[in-house]
Amino acid sequence: MAQALDYKLGPRTFPTGWFVVAESSELDKGPMALRFFGRDLALYRGESGRPVMLDAYCKHMGTHLTASDSAMIVRNGHQIEGDSIRCPYHGWRYSSEGHVDDIPYHDGPCPKSASIRSYPVVDNMGCIMMWFDEQGAEPTYSAPFLKEWDQPQWIHWALDHLGELDVHPQEVLDNMSDMRHLEPTHGQPCLYFENEAKDHIYVQRQGGIMQLYGGVQLYTTTWYTGPGVLLSKQVWGDTLQYEMIANTPVEDGRIKAWHGCLVRGSSDTPSAEDIEIAKQTQAGALEAFATDFQIWRHKQPALQPMALKTDGPFKIGRKWYSQFYSDPDVAKQIQAEVNGCHYIPGVDKPADHNHAIDDGLPI
Numbered sequence: 026m027a028q029a030l031d032y033k034l035g036p037r038t039f040p041t042g043w044f045v046v047a048e049s050s051e052l053d054k055g056p057m058a059l060r061f062f063g064r065d066l067a068l069y070r071g072e073s074g075r076p077v078m079l080d081a082y083c084k085h086m087g088t089h090l091t092a093s094d095s096a097m098i099v100r101n102g103h104q105i106e107g108d109s110i111r112c113p114y115h116g117w118r119y120s121s122e123g124h125v126d127d128i129p130y131h132d133g134p135c136p137k138s139a140s141i142r143s144y145p146v147v148d149n150m151g152c153i154m155m156w157f158d159e160q161g162a163e164p165t166y167s168a169p170f171l172k173e174w175d176q177p178q179w180i181h182w183a184l185d186h187l188g189e190l191d192v193h194p195q196e197v198l199d200n201m202s203d204m205r206h207l208e209p210t211h212g213q214p215c216l217y218f219e220n221e222a223k224d225h226i227y228v229q230r231q232g233g234i235m236q237l238y239g240g241v242q243l244y245t246t247t248w249y250t251g252p253g254v255l256l257s258k259q260v261w262g263d264t265l266q267y268e269m270i271a272n273t274p275v276e277d278g279r280i281k282a283w284h285g286c287l288v289r290g291s292s293d294t295p296s297a298e299d300i301e302i303a304k305q306t307q308a309g310a311l312e313a314f315a316t317d318f319q320i321w322r323h324k325q326p327a328l329q330p331m332a333l334k335t336d337g338p339f340k341i342g343r344k345w346y347s348q349f350y351s352d353p354d355v356a357k358q359i360q361a362e363v364n365g366c367h368y369i370p371g372v373d374k375p376a377d378h379n380h381a382i383d384d385g386l387p388i
C-alpha cells in the first residue's frame with residue numbers, strides 16, 4: 026500500500042487535525058481499545074461523562090489500560106474514578122492528563138516518568154473526535170459542528186461503520202476536486218463546479234441531475250474541516266440533508282471510515298415515519314458513496330495522476346491537503362498559496378446555476 030512519503034505530502038507520516046475515532050454510543054458501553062495513527066490508544070468515558078483518550082500502555086509493566094474486561098477491578102466497576110482510570114494489572118491510577126497520581130501500595134510521590142500522552146478529545150455530533158498532531162501541538166480550530174444537530178426537527182444519524190480500507194487518505198480527499206467522476210461513478214452529470222480553499226477548510230460546490238434520486242436537480246455544498254471530516258449539505262426538491270463521511274488513518278496507508286446523514290423531520294417531534302424516512306435517506310446516500318468506496322478498495326495508488334486541465338483542480342486539492350503533513354509555518358504558506366476559488370476551464374460556476382444553499386453553513 027502506498028504511504029505518505031510516496032505521495033510527497035510533507036515531513037509527517039500522519040495528518041494533523043480532528044478525526045472520528047468512535048461513535049459516542051459505543052463508548053457508552055465501556056472503555057475501548059483503539060488503534061489509530063500507528064499507535065494503540067485507550068478511550069474511556071470519565072464519571073463526569075467526558076471522553077478521555079490516552080496512549081494505551083501503562084508505564085509500570087506495559088499493560089493496555091482498556092483491553093481487559095475480565096480483571097476484577099473492571100468487573101467490580103472500580104476502574105474509572107472521577108475522570109481517571111486505573112490500570113487493570115496493579116491498579117496504578119492515570120489522570121485524564123496522563124499522569125500517574127495514585128499507586129495503591131506506594132506512599133511516596135508517583136514517578137513523573139510514568140506519564141503517558143493524553144489527546145484532546147470531544148463528544149461531538151454522536152461521534153468521539155480526537156485531535157491528532159504528531160508533535161503534540163494543541164488544536165488550532167474547533168471540531169466541525171452543525172447547528173442543526175441541536176435542533177429538535179433534525180433526526181440524528183446512527184453511523185454506518187464502513188470498516189478499514191487499504192488506501193491512503195489522499196485518494197479519498199481527491200474526490201473533492203474530481204468533477205469528472207460524478208457522472209460515471211455517481212450517475213450525476215455535473216452542470217457546474219467550484220472548489221474553494223479557506224485555510225484548513227476545503228469546499229466543493231456543484232450540482233446536476235441525480236439519477237439515483239429519480240432524476241431531480243441536486244445541489245451540494247461539501248466541505249472538509251481539516252483532513253478527516255467531510256460534511257455535505259444536499260438539497261433536492263423539498264429535501265434537505267447533511268451527510269458526514271469521516272476517514273481516520275489507522276496505519277500509514279490504511280484508513281477507517283464512517284458515514285451518516287442528518288435528516289430534517291416533518292416537525293419538532295419527528296414521527297416514526299420521519300425516522301424511517303431518515304434511515305432510508307441514509308441508506309440511499311450510502312449507496313451513492315459506496316461506489317467510491319468500492320473503487321478505492323480496488324484501485325492502484327495515483328501517485329502521479331495523468332491530470333488533464335479539465336479533470337478538476339487536483340493539484341490545488343493535493344497542495345491544500347499537504348498542509349496537514351507540514352509544520353505550522355509551512356502549513357501557513359501552503360494556505361496562502363491555495364486560498365481562493367478554483368474553477369475548471371469550460372465548466373460553469375455555481376452563480377450560473379442558482380446555487381444558493383450556503384446560508385448558515387459554518388464555512
Ligand code: FES
Nearest residue numbers: 083085086112115
Ligand atoms: S502494569 Fe499497570 S499498574 Fe502495573
Ligand SMILES: [Fe+2]
Nearest residue numbers: 200210211317
Ligand atoms: Fe465520489
